[in-house]
Amino acid sequence: MNDDVRNRIQADYDRLLKILPTDVRKKLQPVVHEAEEMKMRFGLPLKIKHHDRWHKYPELVIDQGHLTDFRSRFDEIRDDNRAGIDGTGHRISRIPSADGKGTDGFNIRIARFFGGLAEVLRPSLHTHPSMLIAGLAGKGKSTLLRDVARIIAEKYDANVTVVDTSNEVAGDGRIPHPGIGEADRYFVPVKARQHEVILEAVANNSALIIVIDEVQKQEEAEAVRGLSAKAQFVATTHGDDPAAIIQNGPLAALFHPTPLFRWLLMVREIGVYDLYDMPQAVQGVQGGRTPTPLESFKVRVQAVETTAPTLPEAGSRDEDELKAPSKAV
Numbered sequence: 008m009n010d011d012v013r014n015r016i017q018a019d020y021d022r023l024l025k026i027l028p029t030d031v032r033k034k035l036q037p038v039v040h041e042a043e044e045m046k047m048r049f050g051l052p053l054k055i056k057h058h059d060r061w062h063k064y065p066e067l068v069i070d071q072g073h074l075t076d077f078r079s080r081f082d083e084i085r086d087d088n089r090a091g092i093d094g095t096g097h098r099i100s101r102i103p104s105a106d107g108k109g110t111d112g113f114n115i116r117i118a119r120f121f122g123g124l125a126e127v128l129r130p131s132l133h134t135h136p137s138m139l140i141a142g143l144a145g146k147g148k149s150t151l152l153r154d155v156a157r158i159i160a161e162k163y164d165a166n167v168t169v170v171d172t173s174n175e176v177a178g179d180g181r182i183p184h185p186g187i188g189e190a191d192r193y194f195v196p197v198k199a200r201q202h203e204v205i206l207e208a209v210a211n212n213s214a215l216i217i218v219i220d221e222v223q224k225q226e227e228a229e230a231v232r233g234l235s236a237k238a239q240f241v242a243t244t245h246g247d248d249p250a251a252i253i254q255n256g257p258l259a260a261l262f263h264p265t266p267l268f269r270w271l272l273m274v275r276e277i278g279v280y281d282l283y284d285m286p287q288a289v290q291g292v293q294g295g296r297t298p299t300p301l302e303s304f305k306v307r308v309q310a311v312e313t314t315a316p317t318l319p320e321a322g323s324r325d326e327d328e329l330k331a332p333s334k335a336v
Contacts, residue, residue, distance in 0.1 A: 030067055034067060042117045043145060049069055049074060052069070074110055084099075096118030132155065142247060142273060152176055156190045228261050
């Protein structure tokens, strides 16, 4: 991996650390390269997930000052209560209060970059690029999807477009995350309009392969079905059981009357996958049989090595540089 990519990944961590309240930043900074998620909840201790385990910091209880300070440092929260950080794949989720008007906390999903996560899938993807990637939340579907997009784009170049709903795949900002390689990117400004953006990507961007994160709703599945004659799709969805996914009513258009994907990939955790032949899996489920994987993979996961971020100490930072105009929480 070249220095430009390494520097970009390093900058991703720095941008996140800079917008955190000082005491929260100090807790995250030593583990940021391994961290997966962070929870800031009013009246409760800070929690950071790393090495697949939640760690509680009882000495740091989140108060209203933390929430107000943090909210002042990033831009608009979208209609799905999510926001991003410009130039990164980090995702911020707002936790609304009981009346829906206030904010009780934030979840921060920390984008982690791994090189070569999808390399074991290259033969399958080059045989046929259409793949549905499924798994539970936090198991690495979006991380893997980014590398799948890179591999497909190496073969199909500008004909690959990422329709990026929460900007976790290609990141916020005008320059896409380097992890998607030569793939193009379309923003989804309003989550409820994702299916419309899929249509636009095919009509206006000459996309032959569409990469979508989080296909969950009936209208999204039907949009994919409606465009299947013009484009092929790579997508993620939620679930850990192939039969339950295939029988999921809102997603029926993806599988019936014929499956739209060549492959089904179940992500058990980062680097651990089961690969299914989708038509065979659908046929098996329809016949009351449990699908059997074609192959199972366990990839040695290596994060990009970067130097530990060096940021100003509390009290020495330039507040005008680091802090955006105040916004209500």
